[in-house]
């Protein structure tokens with residue numbers, strides 16, 4: 044509506060070339076003639092009579108362009124908008140003369156001296172030649188005034204100052220001690236140090252509102268990604284910039300907002316609290332606690348969007364990040380600073396792998412962040428319980444945006460998690476971040492983009508959906524020693540439909556990451572859990588980070604399994620197999636059996652090395668298939684109980700010495716002798 048009025052005003056302004064002031068006066072005179080104006084807007088008077096009245100009215104005499112304009116308004120049924128058009132013309136006339144109209148809200152009628160001072164101050168501040176003040180009286184501001192100049196609000200009201208003081212007191216409870224004296228001291232300090240100067244803010248108004256998206260006019264200087272505040276206190280993020288309006292996504296409830304509601308610029312990008320205070324907490328996508336454990340004492344705030352570290356600050360991935368899952372650490376090793384995708388159909392154990400990896404970081408000095416995107420609240424609660432139960436919450440943060448949260452919050456969540464992780468990385472610490480899952484993240488972004496009227500592309504995703512994830516995952520890296528030497532390892536999760544890895548989002552994320560762990564429903568249903576498909580899973584950079592003991596012993600595992608798969612297919616229908624084939628099949632079956640691992644039971648490096656050494660050297664081939672897992676467990680126990688020093692050495696050096704190999708062989712022979720009697724029975 045405002046745009047339409049401005050268009051009419053601009054048309055009339057251009058019609059009255061060089062004679063704008065005269066036209067403005069004629070407009071004012073017409074509005075001042077109450078009888079004439081009421082007749083023109085009365086529904087009882089016919090159109091022809093009104094047109095005749097316009098042509099013959101003394102106040103419009105000699106003003107043909109204005110008469111034609113009014114007749115046009117009459118014909119288009121817009122005559123009631125004429126007072127607003129006049130106000131808009133007044134602004135245009137003033138702007139042409141180097142001036143502006145300012146709305147000044149006062150608690151009571153201001154005196155002449157004050158008006159003159161304000162006019163002079165505004166002229167100086169905004170470099171204007173002339174200022175017209177439109178005075179509005181609002182006793183609720185208590186005293187002082189609020190000045191609105193060209194979309195920028197200068198608040199010098201008593202009410203505004205009190206609100207700012209209250210906000211300041213609200214924000215500083217962190218350092219206040221427990222005693223009343225401390226509290227009084229702190230309050231005194233706050234009040235004495237309060238800067239009572241006016242607050243300048245740029246405000247706009249909502250033009251349209253719906254589905255968590257607000258179209259706002261008047262925020263001409265707003266920048267992409269900036270945080271704005273609505274009059275109900277809800278925040279929003281600018282995500283669309285057009286010529287005469289901006290698109291804002293709401294980061295909270297829409298209640299109480301509608302057309303005309305005031306929106307204020309904050310001048311800062313969307314940010315989240317970061318710091319050690321967040322460890323052990325469950326927070327929402329904006330970093331607010333949702334675990335009922337009280338407020339969070341954060342160290343600083345960091346913007347959720349940040350450019351990824353550059354080439355100079357990065358170091359190659361050389362340090363392992365143990366998942367504790369034998370199949371992964373042996374064949375798809377992950378290094379600190381790597382991005383390894385976990386991909387698979389629904390219910391194939393994707394989250395379980397990520398959780399097991401978090402549990403395995405206990406005592407490893409790694410901060411873990413689990414970001415739930417579009418998950419059920421009950422799932423998030425279950426994950427938190429699991430972490431608490433295994434003592435993993437002491438070094439973890441859960442960032443939760445559940446399926447019931449608005450799409451913008453689901454969109455923001457992984458970036459917020461990355462910002463929290465980056466803080467620890469900048470402190471030289473190692474971070475593991477799990478994004479569960481990015482398919483739902485892409486869906487949330489698609490919803491926002493379509494509501495912002497961006498053109499849909501393949502599968503209705505917007506054109507920049509690749510950038511959506513690449514800029515997120517690029518933030519995972521290992522920093523050089525000069526930059527603190529911290530790292531952030533990312534485990535993004537993608538859900539496929541019926542195993543289709545060639546769909547749009549899966550292919551995108553596969554191409555961004557440094558490898559993928561591919562989980563298969565068939566394997567999962569056949570009882571092979573974790574259901575890692577060894578053939579399709581790769582780790583592009585993890586090999587150089589793999590622990591030597593595991594690398595040495597797992598050397599032939601991948602090839603052995605590939606050979607087994609091939610043989611299995613070929614020999615499916617033949618009953619008469621030669622001895623070598625039978626042996627190869629038996630070996631493969633035992634390897635697969637060994638790779639089965641129950642939930643929440645991660646293996647240490649020493650255990651992995653012992654088991655892999657035994658399996659890949661065929662030392663388990665004479666153990667009955669159904670006894671493999673109990674035998675493996677027993678062997679590890681025997682090694683730990685009888686050769687604790689050797690296990691300790693493997694664990695600490697990450698290497699398998701000749702002496703260790705001999706000990707393993709001896710212990711295995713001895714243990715086998717001990718238990719083999721029970722097999723025959």
Ligand SMILES: Nc1ncnc2c1ncn2[C@@H]1O[C@H](COP(=O)(O)OP(=O)(O)OP(=O)(O)O)[C@@H](O)[C@H]1O
Pocket residue numbers: 387388389390391392393394395396538572573640641642
């Ligand atoms: N190694 C395992 N051993 C036994 N059960 C497992 C194993 N891994 C996963 N499961 C079980 O499989 C089920 C699905 O696991 P999970 O929730 O991790 O899968 P998902 O692929 O993340 O599922 P969703 O599609 O719901 O995200 C769970 O009930 C879990 O207990």
